[in-house]
Amino acid sequence: MQENTAAEDAQAFGTSPDDPVFVTEQAHLSEVYAELEKMRGELVRKMEATSAAAARDKLDLLSEISNDFTSDTETSETYASYGAVNSVIDSYNAQQEVTADKLARCRLLLRQPYFAKVALQFKPGQPPKELYIGAAGISDDNYKRLVVDWRSPVAETYYNQSNGATSYVANGRTIHVDLACRRQFDIEADTLHAYFDTTVAIQDALLLESLSHQRTAQMKAITATIQREQNEVVRHEDVPALLVAGIAGSGKTSVLLQRIAYLFYQNRTELDPSEVFLITPNPIFRTYIENVLPDMGERNPETLTWAEFASRVMPLDKAAEKKSVPVDALWRIDEAIANLEFEDDDFRELHHGNVKLLGINQIRKVNAKYRNVPAGPHRATLMREDLEDALEARVKQLASGSAVLEELEGMTLNEQLSQFGEPYAPVDEKEARDFALRLLQDRYQGAFRAVRDDAWLRIDRIGMRLLGEKSLSALEWLYLKMAITGLSDAYAKYVMIDEVQDYSAAQLAVLARFFRRAHFMLLGDENQAINPNTASFAEVREVFTRLRGGISTCSLLTSYRSSPEITEIFAGLLPAEQRAKISSVQRASEPVRVDCYGNDDEYAAALREAVAHAKENDGLTAIVVPWKHEAKRLRGFLGDAADDLVDMETAAELPTNGAMIITLQLAKGLEFDHVIVPDASARVFPADDRVAKNRLYTTVSRATRSVQILCRGELTPLLKK
Ligand SMILES: Nc1ncnc2c1ncn2[C@@H]1O[C@H](COP(=O)(O)OP(=O)(O)OP(=O)(O)O)[C@@H](O)[C@H]1O
Numbered sequence: 001m002q003e004n005t006a007a008e009d010a011q012a013f014g015t016s017p018d019d020p021v022f023v024t025e026q027a028h029l030s031e032v033y034a035e036l037e038k039m040r041g042e043l044v045r046k047m048e049a050t051s052a053a054a055a056r057d058k059l060d061l062l063s064e065i066s067n068d069f070t071s072d073t074e075t076s077e078t079y080a081s082y083g084a085v086n087s088v089i090d091s092y093n094a095q096q097e098v099t100a101d102k103l104a105r106c107r108l109l110l111r112q113p114y115f116a117k118v119a120l121q122f123k124p125g126q127p128p129k130e131l132y133i134g135a136a137g138i139s140d141d142n143y144k145r146l147v148v149d150w151r152s153p154v155a156e157t158y159y160n161q162s163n164g165a166t167s168y169v170a171n172g173r174t175i176h177v178d179l180a181c182r183r184q185f186d187i188e189a190d191t192l193h194a195y196f197d198t199t200v201a202i203q204d205a206l207l208l209e210s211l212s213h214q215r216t217a218q219m220k221a222i223t224a225t226i227q228r229e230q231n232e233v234v235r236h237e238d239v240p241a242l243l244v245a246g247i248a249g250s251g252k253t254s255v256l257l258q259r260i261a262y263l264f265y266q267n268r269t270e271l272d273p274s275e276v277f278l279i280t281p282n283p284i285f286r287t288y289i290e291n292v293l294p295d296m297g298e299r300n301p302e303t304l305t306w307a308e309f310a311s312r313v314m315p316l317d318k319a320a321e322k323k324s325v326p327v328d329a330l331w332r333i334d335e336a337i338a339n340l341e342f343e344d345d346d347f348r349e350l351h352h353g354n355v356k357l358l359g360i361n362q363i364r365k366v367n368a369k370y371r372n373v374p375a376g377p378h379r380a381t382l383m384r385e386d387l388e389d390a391l392e393a394r395v396k397q398l399a400s401g402s403a404v405l406e407e408l409e410g411m412t413l414n415e416q417l418s419q420f421g422e423p424y425a426p427v428d429e430k431e432a433r434d435f436a437l438r439l440l441q442d443r444y445q446g447a448f449r450a451v452r453d454d455a456w457l458r459i460d461r462i463g464m465r466l467l468g469e470k471s472l473s474a475l476e477w478l479y480l481k482m483a484i485t486g487l488s489d490a491y492a493k494y495v496m497i498d499e500v501q502d503y504s505a506a507q508l509a510v511l512a513r514f515f516r517r518a519h520f521m522l523l524g525d526e527n528q529a530i531n532p533n534t535a536s537f538a539e540v541r542e543v544f545t546r547l548r549g550g551i552s553t554c555s556l557l558t559s560y561r562s563s564p565e566i567t568e569i570f571a572g573l574l575p576a577e578q579r580a581k582i583s584s585v586q587r588a589s590e591p592v593r594v595d596c597y598g599n600d601d602e603y604a605a606a607l608r609e610a611v612a613h614a615k616e617n618d619g620l621t622a623i624v625v626p627w628k629h630e631a632k633r634l635r636g637f638l639g640d641a642a643d644d645l646v647d648m649e650t651a652a653e654l655p656t657n658g659a660m661i662i663t664l665q666l667a668k669g670l671e672f673d674h675v676i677v678p679d680a681s682a683r684v685f686p687a688d689d690r691v692a693k694n695r696l697y698t699t700v701s702r703a704t705r706s707v708q709i710l711c712r713g714e715l716t717p718l719l720k721k
Pocket residue numbers: 207210211220222225226227230246247248249250251252253254255525560561668669670671701
């Protein structure tokens with residue numbers, strides 16, 4: 001492991017009011033801040049005035065409309081007048097949107113107007129141009145740029161972290177400039193606390209300053225301190241699939257969120273948050289990251305766990321299935337599907353109770369009608385449309401029968417009101433039939449949904465026949481259903497999968513196929529694969545090469561989370577060639593304690609002492625156990641001492657202080673000030689088990705400041721030097 005002592009060298013400078021640079025920068029800040037405050041006031045007034053004018057105009061215009069429907073000409077003139085009113089309102093709305101967007105940026109910047117300045121010399125002999133970089137970009141009324149957005153092309157010169165000759169790309173052109181000054185600021189609202197001039201390329205004083213702050217219960221944006229290797233990921237060209245392999249604490253999740261913000265900026269008009277999906281390990285993790293993008297002035301994307309995704313696209317019993325499937329089983333489906341033809345028994349009748357809504361013969365007939373279209377998504381779409389019509393006709397037919405009219409007559413007033421929102425009081429036969437149709441359409445909603453979801457196709461049966469198997473796993477079922485019916489989300493533009501090492505190749509293939517047009521970003525650490533049968537990165541590459549035509553890779557090798565002492569312990573679990581590349585930029589902290597106990601009483605006493613200390617300790621302590629049953633065993637040893645520990649299996653979010661027991665499954669992706677490994681024995685972490693090593697690596701690397709390892713019996717050989 002490389003030692004990086006930059007942390008000790010970090011010192012805030014330029015904090016003195018006697019320093020002329022400090023004075024000039026504070027004056028500049030005050031000026032920008034005052035301008036932002038003025039702008040905020042003007043924008044609020046502008047929004048109020050626009051909304052008052054819109055309301056006035058709407059009333060005036062509406063009062064001029066004659067509402068004349070006496071003839072076709074009058075009617076169309078009346079509609080045209082309403083159209084004119086709507087277009088006036090639309091233009092007011094568009095104006096408001098622009099103002100609201102500027103106001104939001106203004107408010108964001110009032111918290112911290114900017115965090116850095118670059119002075120760029122575009123041509124020799126010319127004075128350098130100074131640009132202040134902040135969380136958003138904003139110009140004054142004369143179009144003078146007060147602050148440049150961190151995502152704008154020119155801001156790349158800041159993130160390149162090299163003084164002197166550098167470059168950035170704008171509109172496809174590389175622009176060469178000379179970076180004359182790179183200054184970082186510690187600013188809160190209108191107060192400058194310190195500035196740092198970066199003269200040594202590798203040293204990032206603001207980063208060290210930011211890392212010295214205590215860990216927080218919720219993740220924070222890293223906009224001001226994105227490092228060079230991280231910036232390559234954030235600003236990576238848009239490729240169909242990008243794999244980011246990074247060691248524990250290297251900022252994968254942070255970079256992922258910065259990347260999403262970057263994409264929103266780049267595609268401001270075309271990309272909606274509903275078109276971006278973030279697949280996260282569990283709901284606690286979602287809560288941990290949920291403020292990062294809103295704090296950057298962006299909306300959160302659609303955030304899903306695998307279980308949530310599965311329950312959207314599969315029946316509940318299948319969604320809950322945990323059976324692992326080799327990805328080859330899915331590739332076999334791709335091959336077999338080429339020869340698919342539906343057989344008569346591949347269809348399922350649709351019933352509601354004992355009322356038959358779509359009969360098997362009807363479905364067979366529709367199938368025969370499209371026999372010359374290959375059995376696949378196109379045929380399924382044509383059939384679905386016909387079956388929807390057939391169901392509609394069947395419901396109409398039922399609505400014209402006498403049974404339903406009798407049923408309507410027999411309804412109490414309350415039943416009528418809750419069904420129709422009005423009493424059942426038809427004036428003639430036609431109106432009675434309309435009521436009947438409304439009743440049945442509501443009753444048979446499930447059947448309409450079943451037609452849309454292609455439940456009339458017996459996917460299990462088709463799959464067993466095609467693959468010659470006795471049963472179909474849930475993933476095979478879903479993959480086959482997608483192949484036959486075209487089930488997919490064609491609107492998703494980006495799908496990000498964090499902790500990708502926890503998914504099987506088959507799960508990834510399903511996601512790649514479902515989000516069929518999306519570009520994928522996959523982030524993970526192979527050494528944190530703690531579940532059996534998950535995909536190696538070689539397999540991840542294979543899946544995306546097959547389904548997306550290729551995959552680019554970036555790696556992140558610096559730990560920003562853990563102290564050098566902790567990093568040394570988890571890096572020590574890796575093969576020598578990987579270990580050598582890893583470094584930590586955190587400050588030195590306490591050494592990692594490892595204590596083994598041969599006798600249970602001594603062990604229990606030590607455990608209780610560690611927990612008592614953790615409860616008092618500054619910051620949050622996680623006692624991380626590999627499985628739920630180990631948590632039970634631990635509670636047994638702790639006795640009363642376990643009483644006020646938070647149990648994360650039932651908690652909704654992370655506490656800020658105190659001590660808690662958490663399974664590794666839930667602790668993944670999170671971080672804590674202190675970690676206690678309650679039992680690092682050879683029983684819990686056997687040396688010959690690859691997953692055990694990964695469990696230990698993941699557990700230890702959750703800590704920022706201290707790790708305490710206890711062991712009941714013999715220490716795992718993984719930790720023996
Ligand atoms: N450039 C940076 N500036 C400041 N802090 C950073 C930077 N990069 C990462 N960090 C901090 O390091 C910690 C680890 O980051 P993050 O959780 O994103 O890493 P990760 O690679 O996803 O971790 P893991 O895989 O171990 O869960 C976080 O506290 C994050 O804020």
